[in-house]
Amino acid sequence: MPDTHFYRYDEYDRRLVAERVEQFRDQVRRRLAGELTEEQFKPLRLTNGLYLQLHAYMLRIAIPYGTLSSRQLRKLAEIARKYDRGYGHFTTRQNLQLHWIKLEQAPDAIAALAEVDMHSIQTSGNCVRNTTADHFAGAAADEIEDPRVWCEIVRQWSTLHPEFSFLPRKFKIAITGSPNDRAAVRVHDIGLRLWRNDEGEVGFEVIVGGGLGRTPMIGKTLREFLPRDELLAYLEATLRVYNRYGRRDNLFKARIKILVHEIGAEKMREEVEAEYRSMKDSALKLAPETVEAIARQFAPPPLRPGRTRVPEVEALKLGDPDFALWLKSNVAPHRVPGHAIVTASLKPAGAPPGDASAAQMEGVADIADMYSFSEIRVSHEQNLVLPHVAIEDLPAVYRALGRLGFAEANVGKITDIIACPGLDYCSLANARSIPVAQRISTRFAALARQHDIGDLKIKISGCINACGHHHVGHIGILGVDKNGVELYQISLGGDVDFGQTSLGTILGPAVPADRVVEAVEALVAVYLDARRAGERFVDTYRRLGIQPFKERVYAAV
Amino acid sequence: MAKNLSGDLQIASANRLADGMVVFLDEAGQWTGRLDRAAVARDRRAAEILLERARVESFTVVDPFLVAVVEDEAGHIEPLSLREKIRASGLTFAAIAAEAVRYA
Numbered sequence: 001m002p003d004t005h006f007y008r009y010d011e012y013d014r015r016l017v018a019e020r021v022e023q024f025r026d027q028v029r030r031r032l033a034g035e036l037t038e039e040q041f042k043p044l045r046l047t048n049g050l051y052l053q054l055h056a057y058m059l060r061i062a063i064p065y066g067t068l069s070s071r072q073l074r075k076l077a078e079i080a081r082k083y084d085r086g087y088g089h090f091t092t093r094q095n096l097q098l099h100w101i102k103l104e105q106a107p108d109a110i111a112a113l114a115e116v117d118m119h120s121i122q123t124s125g126n127c128v129r130n131t132t133a134d135h136f137a138g139a140a141a142d143e144i145e146d147p148r149v150w151c152e153i154v155r156q157w158s159t160l161h162p163e164f165s166f167l168p169r170k171f172k173i174a175i176t177g178s179p180n181d182r183a184a185v186r187v188h189d190i191g192l193r194l195w196r197n198d199e200g201e202v203g204f205e206v207i208v209g210g211g212l213g214r215t216p217m218i219g220k221t222l223r224e225f226l227p228r229d230e231l232l233a234y235l236e237a238t239l240r241v242y243n244r245y246g247r248r249d250n251l252f253k254a255r256i257k258i259l260v261h262e263i264g265a266e267k268m269r270e271e272v273e274a275e276y277r278s279m280k281d282s283a284l285k286l287a288p289e290t291v292e293a294i295a296r297q298f299a300p301p302p303l304r305p306g307r308t309r310v311p312e313v314e315a316l317k318l319g320d321p322d323f324a325l326w327l328k329s330n331v332a333p334h335r336v337p338g339h340a341i342v343t344a345s346l347k348p349a350g351a352p353p354g355d356a357s358a359a360q361m362e363g364v365a366d367i368a369d370m371y372s373f374s375e376i377r378v379s380h381e382q383n384l385v386l387p388h389v390a391i392e393d394l395p396a397v398y399r400a401l402g403r404l405g406f407a408e409a410n411v412g413k414i415t416d417i418i419a420c421p422g423l424d425y426c427s428l429a430n431a432r433s434i435p436v437a438q439r440i441s442t443r444f445a446a447l448a449r450q451h452d453i454g455d456l457k458i459k460i461s462g463c464i465n466a467c468g469h470h471h472v473g474h475i476g477i478l479g480v481d482k483n484g485v486e487l488y489q490i491s492l493g494g495d496v497d498f499g500q501t502s503l504g505t506i507l508g509p510a511v512p513a514d515r516v517v518e519a520v521e522a523l524v525a526v527y528l529d530a531r532r533a534g535e536r537f538v539d540t541y542r543r544l545g546i547q548p549f550k551e552r553v554y555a556a557v
Numbered sequence: 558m559a560k561n562l563s564g565d566l567q568i569a570s571a572n573r574l575a576d577g578m579v580v581f582l583d584e585a586g587q588w589t590g591r592l593d594r595a596a597v598a599r600d601r602r603a604a605e606i607l608l609e610r611a612r613v614e615s616f617t618v619v620d621p622f623l624v625a626v627v628e629d630e631a632g633h634i635e636p637l638s639l640r641e642k643i644r645a646s647g648l649t650f651a652a653i654a655a656e657a658v659r660y661a
Contacts, residue, residue, distance in 0.1 A: 032575065038619050052619060054644050056577035086655020102576035357653045423640060424648045431639075435650050484638055 005138070005373065006067050007152045007297045009117040016160070017114045020121060024048050025107035032104060049120030050106055053427050059084075059101045059109060060123040065133035065151035065175075066094030066378040070365035073376055075116040077361035083109040088361070090346060090354045092418060092469055093172070094132050094378040095123060099425050121159065126167045128158035128239075132174045134182040135379035138300060139341050139387040141333035145194045145202055147177035149295045150231060153286065157232050164239050168246035169254035171239070172211075179499065184380060186210045186219045186501040187472060189256045190238060192231075203227050208238060208268065209260030212466035216503050217257040220265035222272055229291070230276075233284040237275035241268070301373040301388055306338025310392045323398055325447050326409035331394065334387075342372075342386040342397055343379070344406040345416065349445035351405070352434045353419045354382030363404040371397050381418055383411065413450040414458060414524070415441035418469055422462030422479065423486075429462035431479025431486040436460055436516055443517050453524055456537040459494070472496045474538040475523060476504040477516065486513045492523070492549055493541050508550055515557040522556040523549055566626045567604040568595040568634065569611035570644070571618035579644045580618060582611045588618055592645045597626065597634060 009017070024044070031041040045051075049060040061076065068076075076096055080088045083105045084098040091097055101109060113119055122129055131151040138146045154173055158164065164171070176183040177194040185191025191207035204226040210219025226234050242256045245263070260268045317324045332341040344364060347353050356364070364384055368376045371393045377385035384406070389397055401407035410416045417440060420426065422433030437460055444450055459473030470476035472494035480487050488511055491504030511519050524537070526549050531540045541549065569582040580588040581595035589595070598604040604623055611621035625637040636642050643649060 034616060038574075052572055052577055054640070055579055055647065056572075081655055085652065087653045100577075104575045352650065352653065355653045358655050360653075423643060424650065432649060438650060481639075486639060 005297075005299055005301050005375065006069075006148060007064075007294065013117065014114075017117075017119045017121070020048070020119065021107065021111045021114050024110060028103060028107050043125070045103075045106075046124040047121070048106075048110060049123035050101070050103070051124065051427075053099065053425050054423075055425070056099060057101045057103055057106065058425070059098045059106060059120055060091075061096045061098070061113060061118060061120050062123050062130040063094050063096060063118075063378050064155055065131055065137070065148045066135050066380070067133075067137075067148060068376040068378065069116075070368045070374040070376065072116045072118055073361050073365040073368070075112060075118070077358040077365070079109050079112050080361070081358040082112075087355055087357045089352070089421060090356065090378050090382050090384070092380050092382060092420070092467060093130060094135070094380055095130060096378070097421070099421070124170075125165075126169050126171075127165050128154075128161065128167075128171045128173065131155055131158075132172070132183055132188075132380060134176045134178055135377040135385045136182060136332060136341050136387065137177060137377070138298060139334055139339075140178050140182075141335045142180055143178045143335065144196055145177045146295075146298050147175040147183070147192075147194060149291065149298050150175050150192065150194075150204075150228070152294050152297075153231065153291070154235065157235070164243065167239070167243055168248045169251070169256075171242075171256070173235075181496065181499050181501075182379075184469070184472065184496040184501075187212055187216070187469075187496060188219065190235065191219050194228075195225075197225055201225075201227075204231060204234075206234060206238075208272075209257040209265070210501075211255055211257040212469060212471045213255070214252055214464045214466075215255075215258065215261075216466070216471040217261060218501050218503065219257070220260055220268070222265065222269045229286040229288070230280055232286060233280045233282065234272070234276050236279060236284055237272050240275050241271045245271070301375075303334075303336040303339055303388060305336055306390055306392065308337055308391060310394075313391060313394055316395050322409055322447060323395070325451050326398055326407060327394070329409050329413060329451070330407075330411045334389075338391050340389050340391055340394060342389045342394070342401075343411045344384040344386065344401050344404075345408040345410055346383050346406060347410060347416050347441060348405045348408050349415060350438050350442040353417050353437050353441075356384070360404050360406065363400070364406070367397060367400045370400075381416065383416070409447050410450055412455045412457065414444045414453050414456045414520075415450060416457070417441060418457070418459040418473070420461050420467035422460075422468075426462060426467075428465055429479065430464075430481035431462050431488065431513075433460045433462040433468055433479060436477065436479070436488065436513065439517050440520055443521070453528070454536055456524070456527075457495075457497075458520070469496075470494070471503045472501070473504060474536075474541070475520060480510055482510070487511065488513060488516050490516075490519055490523075490553070492546060493538060495538050505546055507546060508554060511553075511557045519553045519557050522552040526552045565599070566628055566634070567598045567607065567623045568592075568626050569598075569607050569621050570595075570624045570641070571611065571615065571621040574617050574619055577619075582607065582614065582621070586610060586614050588614065592634065595626075595634065597628070598623075
């Protein structure tokens, strides 16, 4: 494996995953031979991330905290090509979904994953799912501490945890180590925010009971400051309370957010704290050497401070307006001077958001090898990130990404749309998401116009389960089915950026599929007419309220 | 199940066990990927029998169910719901081609 700077499996991890591959191979064999019924087999395949969707089986592959090596990404490309249709879909949980897997080949696919220390365990079912993190972790200029160290600790603790394998519902944890939350921690079952107190100590704010879906909720802070070494004890206490009191009688009321809502944050805090007191000095207390051993695996690459103003970059900026826009939207500050974080946009105009072909994955892996210490991140906004790029290499990276179709200067702009797979793939969906995203991104493709509109996040879900995070889109779009016709409900004012988490407000009656683009045009027009200097779309919305947007949209559609 | 029986014409569908592919039960009791070969039940009783037959023939498929369809004058059938239209005919957009972009 190339010299990567993140966690590598130890013998225990490898044995666990290898055993699981062989167990699953035998389970598939028995199912195909008719020795297991579908009722018996379904929970076994779901435990390994294998869903049966509209057209085929879908394999959801865990990408721990969205961190990949180039070798792993190449393997994902190989699996996509060999066992699927040669492309994959990066998801809002930093995972990869392959939508055309054959059951008879699924064991070979997960065996191939194991070759590069990857698996699909706990990507389904009522267990603790892949812990997500800031996709700029370990590189961001504003970071207090690398959250992936803690994600890995959570991964090891939660993998096949016997007490938490049959929770009332699935359970999602996100961790950020920066004041600018890029991991949407307030809309997770548990969100953890690393911060430094007045004494200079770093600890966690523990936020519990957030979530999107049918009943969106912003999480409540149960602990303002939790010492880092007590993380697992506090998580265990929280999950134990949830396991004890979470509702199992109603699927739609089983998430921890409903429990927190029903008993109140104060009562939840009392219960968790009582449980926590009984175990805080137990074996769950993290020994410094344990944390240090994991932290060492995330040691930053050997970056030397370099020039921040590079003549070639400045010249290209003047000569190529698209490059200048790309620098503004797709390149973020790095903690080490002379370096930058580059986001490869998986949202070229008219393309399915978050999809990448095998060749494109291999191309990104090549670029990572040449320019980013073989590291890649998957963002929850369905893009790929090259975390450690020298500023002098930016022109070369821009050109290389451009050859892949991934250099669109649109990160954070109106065409950087989050979209779930929707009714084209998903058996839960009521309406399509991807074609709607494609129409919007085609209409607004002109980069100068996108940059004039500025930061505007559109998020599209094909059903109320909200995999496309529509509740927290500046413009949220939810597909609904009314008597067999696809309609789209629009909401405004959702946000997860800069710690200002808010849920969108529904604009009014849902609009027909062929009017969604016009509705977005009308919303943008209101903003452009009314914005003040420095206001983003969502800021103008907050100042004006919903009425002017409502009037313009329903006059237009 | 009542919901599935609401249309006048029904066919039986499932996903093939080995690869998940969408299949339909034909007149001979075989599962086929071709919608135009699906056996059509023309009333409620026939639909119940068709579904029972699909369940009996379900060794190589997963969870058979009934799909409401319409039939044109030429005898071509099409599912009523968008979901089933998509199941029968595939994605409604062009997926990224595996080798459309070759990194040079």
